[in-house]
Amino acid sequence: MIEFKNVSKTYPNGTKGLKDINVTINPGEFVVIVGLSGAGKSTFLRSINRLHEVTEGEIFVGGTSITKANGKQLRRMRRDIGMIFQQFNLVKRTTVINNVLSGRVGYHSTFRTMLGIYPKADTELALQSLERVNLVEKAYTRSDQLSGGQQQRVSIARTLAQEAKVILADEPVASLDPLTTTQVMDDLKKINQELGITTIVNLHFIDIARQYATRIIGLNAGEIVFDGPVEEATDQKLAEIYGQKLETTEEEAKEVPYVATS
Amino acid sequence: MIRPQKPKKKIGLYILIYGSLLLLYIWAFSGVPMDGFKDTAGQISKAIFSGIFSPDWDYVYLPEGEDLLRGLLDTLAIAVLGTFISAILCIPFAFWASKNMNRARFTTGTGKFMLSFIRTFPELVMALLFIKAVGPGSFAGVLALGLHSIGMLGKLFSEEVEVIDPGPSEALAATGANKIQTLRLAVLPQVLPGFISYTLYRFEINLRSASILGIIGAGGIGTPLIFAMQSRDWERVGIILLGIIVMVVLVDMISGFLRKRVV
Amino acid sequence: MSQLAEPLRPTPPRKLKLYFTIFLLALFLFASAYQTNSTFSELLTGLPNMTGLLVDMVPPNWAYINNITPAMLETIRMAVVGTTIGAVFAIPIALFSASNVFQSFWIWYPVRFVLNLVRTIPELLLAAIFVAIFGLGPLPGIFALGIFSVGIIAKLTYEAIESIDKGPLESMTAVGANKLQWIRCAVIPQISAHFITYVLYTFEVNIRAAAILGLVGAGGIGLYYDRTLGFLEYDKVSTIILFTLVVVLIIDYFSGKLREKLL
Ligand SMILES: Nc1ncnc2c1ncn2[C@@H]1O[C@H](COP(=O)(O)OP(=O)(O)OP(=O)(O)O)[C@@H](O)[C@H]1O
Ligand SMILES: [Mg+2]
Numbered sequence: 001m002i003e004f005k006n007v008s009k010t011y012p013n014g015t016k017g018l019k020d021i022n023v024t025i026n027p028g029e030f031v032v033i034v035g036l037s038g039a040g041k042s043t044f045l046r047s048i049n050r051l052h053e054v055t056e057g058e059i060f061v062g063g064t065s066i067t068k069a070n071g072k073q074l075r076r077m078r079r080d081i082g083m084i085f086q087q088f089n090l091v092k093r094t095t096v097i098n099n100v101l102s103g104r105v106g107y108h109s110t111f112r113t114m115l116g117i118y119p120k121a122d123t124e125l126a127l128q129s130l131e132r133v134n135l136v137e138k139a140y141t142r143s144d145q146l147s148g149g150q151q152q153r154v155s156i157a158r159t160l161a162q163e164a165k166v167i168l169a170d171e172p173v174a175s176l177d178p179l180t181t182t183q184v185m186d187d188l189k190k191i192n193q194e195l196g197i198t199t200i201v202n203l204h205f206i207d208i209a210r211q212y213a214t215r216i217i218g219l220n221a222g223e224i225v226f227d228g229p230v231e232e233a234t235d236q237k238l239a240e241i242y243g244q245k246l247e248t249t250e251e252e253a254k255e256v257p258y259v260a261t262s
Numbered sequence: 263m264i265r266p267q268k269p270k271k272k273i274g275l276y277i278l279i280y281g282s283l284l285l286l287y288i289w290a291f292s293g294v295p296m297d298g299f300k301d302t303a304g305q306i307s308k309a310i311f312s313g314i315f316s317p318d319w320d321y322v323y324l325p326e327g328e329d330l331l332r333g334l335l336d337t338l339a340i341a342v343l344g345t346f347i348s349a350i351l352c353i354p355f356a357f358w359a360s361k362n363m364n365r366a367r368f369t370t371g372t373g374k375f376m377l378s379f380i381r382t383f384p385e386l387v388m389a390l391l392f393i394k395a396v397g398p399g400s401f402a403g404v405l406a407l408g409l410h411s412i413g414m415l416g417k418l419f420s421e422e423v424e425v426i427d428p429g430p431s432e433a434l435a436a437t438g439a440n441k442i443q444t445l446r447l448a449v450l451p452q453v454l455p456g457f458i459s460y461t462l463y464r465f466e467i468n469l470r471s472a473s474i475l476g477i478i479g480a481g482g483i484g485t486p487l488i489f490a491m492q493s494r495d496w497e498r499v500g501i502i503l504l505g506i507i508v509m510v511v512l513v514d515m516i517s518g519f520l521r522k523r524v525v
Numbered sequence: 526m527s528q529l530a531e532p533l534r535p536t537p538p539r540k541l542k543l544y545f546t547i548f549l550l551a552l553f554l555f556a557s558a559y560q561t562n563s564t565f566s567e568l569l570t571g572l573p574n575m576t577g578l579l580v581d582m583v584p585p586n587w588a589y590i591n592n593i594t595p596a597m598l599e600t601i602r603m604a605v606v607g608t609t610i611g612a613v614f615a616i617p618i619a620l621f622s623a624s625n626v627f628q629s630f631w632i633w634y635p636v637r638f639v640l641n642l643v644r645t646i647p648e649l650l651l652a653a654i655f656v657a658i659f660g661l662g663p664l665p666g667i668f669a670l671g672i673f674s675v676g677i678i679a680k681l682t683y684e685a686i687e688s689i690d691k692g693p694l695e696s697m698t699a700v701g702a703n704k705l706q707w708i709r710c711a712v713i714p715q716i717s718a719h720f721i722t723y724v725l726y727t728f729e730v731n732i733r734a735a736a737i738l739g740l741v742g743a744g745g746i747g748l749y750y751d752r753t754l755g756f757l758e759y760d761k762v763s764t765i766i767l768f769t770l771v772v773v774l775i776i777d778y779f780s781g782k783l784r785e786k787l788l
Contacts, residue, residue: 074438088429097537339560382733391575396575401567470645
């Protein structure tokens with residue numbers, strides 16, 4: 001369970017990233033966060049694992065405050081939260097399996113990591129994770145030889161190897177074409193359903209959101225302007241909130257005017 | 263009113279630059295002593311040339327030691343060890359001096375200053391000081407190269423660290439990795455090929471330096487060379503010069519090949 | 526499911542190459558340490574000497590600056606003259622080495638070959654040879670720096686020439702220019718700025734080199750290391766070092782400014 005309690009975030013330059021957010025996300029949910037560029041989607045997601053610090057309020061993950069966690073506790077909590085990035089963030093020069101295994105470091109001592117040797121069980125887990133995203137045959141390939149969609153699935157496998165209880169995905173398909181988009185989103189959905197991992201995904205596109213989410217949260221200028229099941233997120237409703245701006249295809253989405261925050 | 267004056271100013275600047283350059287040249291060339299020629303100069307040059315073209319082949323290998331091969335081996339060993347030491351020692355400096363690893367401007371600045379300070383301190387002078395500390399011989403040469411090369415390698419390494427992709431580090435932090443684990447798994451794989459390539463490049467430079475360290479007594483082929491020169495044994499000078507050239511060319515080739523492989 | 530999938534799993538690659546590389550490196554290092562007598566105990570015994578020496582170096586003997594200023598000026602003079610000689614000779618050599626100026630392999634290859642050979646000889650070694658020929662003084666130093674500069678400037682310049690725009694070359698050929706006109710109108714304008722930058726860069730390198738040439742008797746401030754170290758006057762040594770560092774940094778600064786201005 002993830003709880004936001006009166007959370008606000010003001011960037012050092014005065015921009016309000018989040019404004020007094022109160023929201024609870026339950027275990028097993030597949031939540032999609034939608035909103036225009038600059039709405040605060042990344043800020044929202046990154047404050048959950050504290051890649052961004054919030055300036056007010058508190059966030060609880062599994063009942064513990066991550067906001068108040070100190071260095072060691074924070075790392076222990078991050079271990080249970082997997083993250084997937086728009087730019088994949090793989091170490092390109094190393095093999096796929098090494099990237100997947102890097103999800104395991106939270107479980108090991110610094111010394112062991114320095115040697116770069118993992119227990120057998122970890123390798124097995126990594127291979128199984130790769131099997132789940134249908135990439136096991138690429139295990140010993142260098143990551144930069146993979147296509148974008150494949151790289152993104154490697155980073156999904158990394159969160160699986162991490163045995164995360166929550167997966168955060170910040171625009172995981174924004175740099176992919178429609179076909180690979182489907183593959184990646186299908187993988188995320190399958191993992192969410194089979195393993196019951198709470199999944200929170202940021203998306204630009206409302207049609208993909210509707211297709212996969214169990215719940216949609218709409219953000220605008222750092223505030224929650226919509227929160228409800230997919231069925232309630234009708235075109236009409238969203239048009240009311242965003243004007244006609246929330247688009248459904250990539251080409252048009254690029255022309256969406258940037259929403260300035262006050 | 264302002265505009266027409268602008269070119270004038272520029273002309274003034276050029277006059278200043280070229281004028282001071284001219285003065286510098288007059289000063290520099292007028293001070294060169296042209297009477298310094300020894301009358302034997304022509305004779306000696308001829309002797310050196312004939313020495314180089316009829317080198318003392320026997321010196322290549324002498325059973326009792328102190329020959330060309332052993333001198334070159336010593337030179338190579340000094341360069342290998344000195345380069346390795348500096349490659350290890352400069353890593354902390356590199357991270358210290360790179361912008362993306364330090365948020366504080368101050369630390370980066372001091373790191374960069376340290377490195378440029380070490381760089382301007384000549385290795386030969388370092389070798390002289392190390393000779394005073396550990397006595398004459400190869401070890402002083404190793405230490406001098408090891409210390410001096412930190413300056414350049416640290417600078418190159420820190421530039422390499424500055425251009426890495428921050429994404430993987432962020433991804434690792436998000437899995438709950440600590441600082442050192444992030445360095446090992448996200449930063450190291452990105453910078454290692456660059457580090458190796460620069461180290462090889464520095465090795466090429468250090469080999470040249472190592473071949474002259476012996477002139478001041480810090481080991482390597484330089485010592486027999488300066489002895490041969492002082493005793494005017496030009497055939498021996500010839501073979502040593504040939505040996506140095508061949509070794510440097512070979513090592514450059516191998517190192518260049520390896521550098522292409524690692525990237 | 527896992528049983529079905531298992532045969533599809535690729536086999537991990539052998540790490541033989543990595544282990545072999547590490548083994549080879551370790552072997553090199555041990556052999557080098559053995560050859561040069563480099564051990565930690567040696568370092569530890571030397572360390573007290575080193576610290577004692579460093580302590581003796583402070584405070585520097587500031588009054589000594591007056592004694593070494595003429596030598597410092599001589600160092601600068603050597604660098605100026607040496608670089609200039611090198612720059613002048615580098616021009617034809619760079620042109621002959623550029624494969625797009627003289628397309629015939631039989632011209633550029635031999636020239637480049639000799640150039641590369643010359644570049645393998647360290648400047649101090651050149652200086653030692655010239656000292657043997659001309660005797661002590663700044664003259665051998667100037668010649669050594671000149672040859673050394675030809676190596677650097679000609680190499681950088683011919684590489685720049687080879688990367689210039691082909692258009693002007695072709696249009697000069699088209700108007701029927703002879704080789705000299707062709708070079709003057711199509712090549713020179715395209716590389717002159719680069720050339721000046723390289724000359725200034727070489728000058729910065731030469732100032733550092735000139736400061737140590739005195740160690741083999743080739744003039745300049747390097748001579749004073751021998752004098753002061755011989756008498757264990759470490760406060761004077763540190764004065765020489767600091768004075769040289771300051772001069773080098775000042776010259777670097779102005780040379781850098783000039784490079785910006787001229788480009
Ligand atoms: N490091 C930062 N410093 C200052 N302001 C920032 C910073 N990061 C984000 N912001 C601002 O905070 C607001 C929310 O940004 P955020 O990145 O969360 O938006 P987003 O919804 O993820 O947008 P996008 O869809 O373009 O990724 C924006 O106005 C942005 O300009
Ligand atoms: Mg975003």
